[in-house]
Amino acid sequence: MSKKSVVIVGAGIAGMATAIALANKGFDVTVYEKNSQPGGRCGQIERDGHRFDIGATILLMPSIYRTVFESLGLNFDECFELKDLSTIYKLYFGNGEQLVFSKDDAVMKPQLEAMEPGSFIRYKAYIKAGYAFFRDSYKNLLARNFYNLFEFTTLANVMMLARLKTYLRHSIFIRKFFKNKNLQQAFTFQNIYVGQSPLKAPALFSMLPATEMIEGALFPIGGMHQIALKLEAVAKGAGVKFVYNATVEKIETNGKQAKQLIFSDGSTKQSDLIVVNADLPFAYRNLLPDNKISARLDRKTYSCSALVFHWGLSKAYPQFVHHSIFLSKDYRESLDAIFEHQSLSENPSFYIHAPVRKDPNAAPVNNDSISVIVPIGHLDEKNPQDWEELKKLARSEVLKRLSAEGFTDLEDHIKFEICYTPVAWKSIFNVSHGSVFGSIGHNIMQMGYFRPHNRHNRYKNLYFVGGSTHPGNGVPLVLLSAKLTSERILKENCQN
Numbered sequence: 320m321s322k323k324s325v326v327i328v329g330a331g332i333a334g335m336a337t338a339i340a341l342a343n344k345g346f347d348v349t350v351y352e353k354n355s356q357p358g359g360r361c362g363q364i365e366r367d368g369h370r371f372d373i374g375a376t377i378l379l380m381p382s383i384y385r386t387v388f389e390s391l392g393l394n395f396d397e398c399f400e401l402k403d404l405s406t407i408y409k410l411y412f413g414n415g416e417q418l419v420f421s422k423d424d425a426v427m428k429p430q431l432e433a434m435e436p437g438s439f440i441r442y443k444a445y446i447k448a449g450y451a452f453f454r455d456s457y458k459n460l461l462a463r464n465f466y467n468l469f470e471f472t473t474l475a476n477v478m479m480l481a482r483l484k485t486y487l488r489h490s491i492f493i494r495k496f497f498k499n500k501n502l503q504q505a506f507t508f509q510n511i512y513v514g515q516s517p518l519k520a521p522a523l524f525s526m527l528p529a530t531e532m533i534e535g536a537l538f539p540i541g542g543m544h545q546i547a548l549k550l551e552a553v554a555k556g557a558g559v560k561f562v563y564n565a566t567v568e569k570i571e572t573n574g575k576q577a578k579q580l581i582f583s584d585g586s587t588k589q590s591d592l593i594v595v596n597a598d599l600p601f602a603y604r605n606l607l608p609d610n611k612i613s614a615r616l617d618r619k620t621y622s623c624s625a626l627v628f629h630w631g632l633s634k635a636y637p638q639f640v641h642h643s644i645f646l647s648k649d650y651r652e653s654l655d656a657i658f659e660h661q662s663l664s665e666n667p668s669f670y671i672h673a674p675v676r677k678d679p680n681a682a683p684v685n686n687d688s689i690s691v692i693v694p695i696g697h698l699d700e701k702n703p704q705d706w707e708e709l710k711k712l713a714r715s716e717v718l719k720r721l722s723a724e725g726f727t728d729l730e731d732h733i734k735f736e737i738c739y740t741p742v743a744w745k746s747i748f749n750v751s752h753g754s755v756f757g758s759i760g761h762n763i764m765q766m767g768y769f770r771p772h773n774r775h776n777r778y779k780n781l782y783f784v785g786g787s788t789h790p791g792n793g794v795p796l797v798l799l800s801a802k803l804t805s806e807r808i809l810k811e812n813c814q815n
């Protein structure tokens with residue numbers, strides 16, 4: 320019997336993990352990618368001996384990586400040279416205070432007690448509660464397919480959603496544990512990882528700082544792009560074919576089935592199954608004929624976007640730890656500018672990735688490579704922004720803040736700059752609204768069965784995988800998405 324054929328649109332992390340899972344089960348898989356390298360938002364840039372991860376830089380929730388890699392027949396820890404970061408990150412608050420995040424209680428206790436006497440014991444309780452949310456939601460919400468509404472709305476699930484405190488805002492939940500405003504920010508800002516406001520996200524997302532503190536943060540030498548390269552190599556080994564610089568322009572359907580891909584050069588490719596790893600709302604809007612579904616998706620809430628500056632520096636800055644977070648002194652106002660006005664405040668919060676300390680090959684000797692990520696509003700036709708002006712504002716505010724924190728001469732040592740704006744995320748990776756941490760947001764009405772499904776309701780041979788389908792965005796969740804989508808494909812297309 321001839322093998323069933325599968326074409327995958329996009330060589331992102333989720334597309335490649337799906338390709339491996341299906342090739343391992345005997346499918347004939349080909350991946351088509353519009354750009355020239357694998358990884359999508361987990362890609363990499365190299366220039367003049369400086370190396371930068373384009374998007375993802377923090378490897379969190381290693382337990383999920385391990386589970387998904389194991390399902391692909393791989394031992395995650397043996398695939399990479401992994402460094403366990405003893406300092407997960409250093410937080411700089413707007414008032415001059417600092418906090419080093421570490422799994423080590425001996426590091427945390429004196430810092431927390433100095434900021435708020437008696438807070439260490441409450442910190443332990445907060446982390447315990449957040450990790451219980453993680454375990455519960457992993458088992459009952461994130462790591463399983465929901466094939467119909469009845470499977471999602473069982474009494475057990477309703478009780479689970481109550482247990483996960485989905486009705487309570489994280490910003491209110493945190494007040495049970497800390498009075499100190501800086502500590503409240505320190506344990507809620509992580510909501511931005513999934514592109515949502517720490518002021519509005521549900522308490523469930525306390526699982527983000529909790530998993531950091533329990534499972535730690537790893538760094539693969541060579542950068543996060545190594546994950547993409549490994550998946551590509553394993554996929555090729557399993558017989559998957561990759562075609563780069565191949566932009567899918569349409570998915571032709573016959574009313575009941577997705578028939579074939581049509582490429583920008585006019586060529587076509589038929590297949591038994593089609594898996595779309597490109598952003599899901601983009602695919603409904605641009606590749607498929609269903610305008611009504613697309614209009615419904617347009618009304619969903621989208622995550623925030625990011626301005627990213629990659630700087631090649633002619634001097635080394637050993638003062639930077641691997642990950643640093645600089646929170647705004649006008650924290651609430653800076654979040655409102657992003658999430659209410661789709662813009663940027665004059666005092667933005669930002670994050671810096673400085674990999675050279677753990678990975679000297681990321682820059683030439685005595686040089687440095689740093690990436691600055693500034694969360695910013697997403698593209699919104701009803702509220703257009705002058706992105707070039709906002710980019711200038713972000714750049715000058717970042718440099719001003721760094722100077723105030725002691726990095727006084729950094730600007731003089733910028734040899735070159737590469738910048739990604741929301742417009743670039745949209746045009747390079749086809750991410751709707753440039754909402755790179757989604758694109759679809761992660762409020763509770765857009766999770767589980769309520770998130771766009773990983774199979775098309777009408778075209779039963781058309782599947783989706785990646786950040787905008789179940790369970791959500793971020794490398795661990797898109798890996799899980801690959802596991803869930805391939806499990807569904809196998810269940811629905813194989814006899815036994």
Ligand SMILES: Cc1cc2nc3c(=O)[nH]c(=O)nc-3n(C[C@H](O)[C@H](O)[C@H](O)COP(=O)(O)OP(=O)(O)OC[C@H]3O[C@@H](n4cnc5c(N)ncnc54)[C@H](O)[C@@H]3O)c2cc1C
Nearest residue numbers: 329331333353359360374375376377567597785786793794
């Ligand atoms: C600035 C930034 C920082 C981040 N930080 C982190 C982090 O620290 N940790 C973390 O875990 N996650 C992080 N993320 C999120 C993480 O990068 C993404 O969740 C993940 O890479 C998404 O993978 P994906 O496979 O779903 O989608 P993508 O990476 O978007 O892959 C989709 C692929 O489809 C291709 N494609 C699109 N349209 C077409 C078409 N028409 N034809 C052919 N190909 C097409 C795209 O080019 C792309 O390669 C970050 C993202 C960004 C942008």
